Amino acid sequence: MRGVNDLGKxxxxxxxxxxxxxxxxxxxxxxxxxxxxIEAIPSIGFIHRGLEKLAEVxxxxxxxxxxxxxxxxxxxxxxLGYVTAVEGLMGVEVPERADYLRTMWHEMSRIHSHMLWLGxxxxxxxxxxxxxxxxxxxxxxxxxxxxxxxxxxxxSVCKVGxxxxxxxxxxxxxxASEVRDIRKETKELTKVFLNDTSVKNRLCGVGILSEDDxxxxxxxxxxxxxxxxxxxxxLNGMCKYGELGFEPVTGKSGDCYARCKVRILELGQSLDMVxxxxxxLPDGPVEVPVKGxxxxxxxxxxxxxxxxxxxxxxxxxxxxxxxxxxxRTPTNMNLPSMVRMLQGCDLADVPVIILTIDPCISCxxx
Amino acid sequence: xxxxxxxxxxLRSLFRRPATSGYPAVPKEWGExxxxxxxxxAPECILCGTCARKCxxxxxxxxxxxxxxxxxxxxxxxxxxxxxxxxxxxxxxxxEYTAPGYEGRTxxxxxxxxxxxxxxxxx
Ligand code: SF4
Ligand code: SF4
Numbered sequence: 138m139r140g141v142n143d144l145g146k147x148x149x150x151x152x153x154x155x156x157x158x159x160x161x162x163x164x165x166x167x168x169x170x171x172x173x174x175i176e177a178i179p180s181i182g183f184i185h186r187g188l189e190k191l192a193e194v195x196x197x198x199x200x201x202x203x204x205x206x207x208x209x210x211x212x213x214x215x216x217l218g219y220v221t222a223v224e225g226l227m228g229v230e231v232p233e234r235a236d237y238l239r240t241m242w243h244e245m246s247r248i249h250s251h252m253l254w255l256g257x258x259x260x261x262x263x264x265x266x267x268x269x270x271x272x273x274x275x276x277x278x279x280x281x282x283x284x285x286x287x288x289x290x291x292x293s294v295c296k297v298g299x300x301x302x303x304x305x306x307x308x309x310x311x312x313a314s315e316v317r318d319i320r321k322e323t324k325e326l327t328k329v330f331l332n333d334t335s336v337k338n339r340l341c342g343v344g345i346l347s348e349d350d351x352x353x354x355x356x357x358x359x360x361x362x363x364x365x366x367x368x369x370x371x372l373n374g375m376c377k378y379g380e381l382g383f384e385p386v387t388g389k390s391g392d393c394y395a396r397c398k399v400r401i402l403e404l405g406q407s408l409d410m411v412x413x414x415x416x417x418l419p420d421g422p423v424e425v426p427v428k429g430x431x432x433x434x435x436x437x438x439x440x441x442x443x444x445x446x447x448x449x450x451x452x453x454x455x456x457x458x459x460x461x462x463x464x465r466t467p468t469n470m471n472l473p474s475m476v477r478m479l480q481g482c483d484l485a486d487v488p489v490i491i492l493t494i495d496p497c498i499s500c501x502x503x
Numbered sequence: 504x505x506x507x508x509x510x511x512x513x514l515r516s517l518f519r520r521p522a523t524s525g526y527p528a529v530p531k532e533w534g535e536x537x538x539x540x541x542x543x544x545a546p547e548c549i550l551c552g553t554c555a556r557k558c559x560x561x562x563x564x565x566x567x568x569x570x571x572x573x574x575x576x577x578x579x580x581x582x583x584x585x586x587x588x589x590x591x592x593x594x595x596x597x598x599e600y601t602a603p604g605y606e607g608r609t610x611x612x613x614x615x616x617x618x619x620x621x622x623x624x625x626x
Binding site for chain 1: 505506507508509511512513516522534535536537538557558560580581582583584587596
């Protein structure tokens with residue numbers, strides 16, 4: 138039994154919402170005993186923007202620009218999820234070329250998201266030069282976005298019925314050659330992330346999430362896959378993944394190192410997919426005209442974003458406005474897992490563990 | 504396993520050109536599709552107000568009575584939707600961004616309608 142003296146050793150340390158390591162505002166009350174975290178109590182709600190409500194006053198074609206701004210990293214994925222849901226509601230069939238282009242951009246955004254994450258993680262364990270080298274490579278993919286969509290962060294290319302911009306032969310060649318360069322540079326970074334002793338010391342055996350816990354807590358995306366759950370919505374027939382011969386990457390140990398490894402391996406996979414698309418892209422139109430009000434009814438779709446499964450729900454009522462729109466983002470699902478990972482870890486590992494779920498609080502709060 | 508796995512990368516970076524460019528001494532090259540800012544070809548505009556009604560951020564105000572087209576540069580998010588839907592195709596996306604400043608910037612453009620009316624009415 139605990140005595141009064143033992144209880145006295147417990148301290149509650151507030152962590153966030155402003156913290157040098159946190160890219161986004163989440164607040165945690167860390168109950169600490171002897172430098173070990175006993176419990177972590179999260180609270181969010183600092184940046185709720187009410188974007189879902191806007192669907193009631195913006196017409197559905199314009200709403201896509203709002204949805205894209207749910208997140209600055211998975212901006213393309215959110216646009217894609219929304220337009221696919223609206224297309225499902227309206228029964229619109231998208232041309233094949235548009236579907237391939239969407240897949241390509243979606244994979245490019247996975248590359249930049251994972252690279253951003255790798256850099257931030259290196260930064261969180263104090264490996265500044267690795268952080269900068271990772272972001273240097275990431276810059277190339279951002280430039281490819283600027284080249285093909287006209288925007289580095291917010292792309293505004295998805296529209297209901299297809300895509301707004303076509304990518305021609307010359308651009309495709311440039312993308313393919315960039316992808317080859319990025320692959321070379323990524324190989325070197327992979328060596329550091331997976332083999333360097335100082336990286337391993339900070340990641341191996343830290344923040345373990347067992348497979349059972351991952352299932353019980355409904356973990357999604359790389360967090361679930363790193364714990365051994367073979368779950369990836371890209372296998373569910375979305376976009377053109379079926380034609381690209383894609384197999385999800387899974388880990389076993391469920392620690393920070395496994396989550397890092399899953400993301401690094403996915404990076405290589407995404408590069409391969411982008412390169413493949415540049416060679417198999419079929420000719421044809423990139424959009425079909427979509428006019429008129431939304432039909433009455435509802436539609437739900439799920440999508441694999443860089444951070445995991447996202448969920449979109451739309452409900453039409455016969456006007457040009459949605460009656461209800463709902464987005465559930467991957468971080469929302471991964472927060473309970475993060476709390477579990479934090480239990481029993483060292484205080485010094487808290488930033489690294491929080492980062493390994495790749496938290497996006499702006500997404501979560503919308 | 505091993506230490507200093509990054510040393511090769513660092514050494515190479517030491518002898519390479521910097522990855523960043525010396526902006527503003529070295530001017531930024533704009534991509535061919537870069538969405539910088541909205542510009543209007545005023546004589547073509549018919550003040551229909553479609554762009555203002557459909558702008559997702561309400562950055563545009565079109566006044567038929569005063570014959571003005573106004574854009575709040577800080578509100579505009581360069582989505583390009585107005586360019587797409589303008590019936591006269593008189594809006595375009597320029598590559599250069601609006602220069603940063605200490606205050607918000609609104610550009611008020613007067614639309615020359617009087618002349619058009621005269622000729623249309625045949626007066
Ligand atoms: S810019 Fe185009 S859409 Fe806007 S008022 Fe003028 S003609 Fe209409
Ligand atoms: S580019 Fe988009 S945000 Fe800017 S004025 Fe046009 S419609 Fe509005």
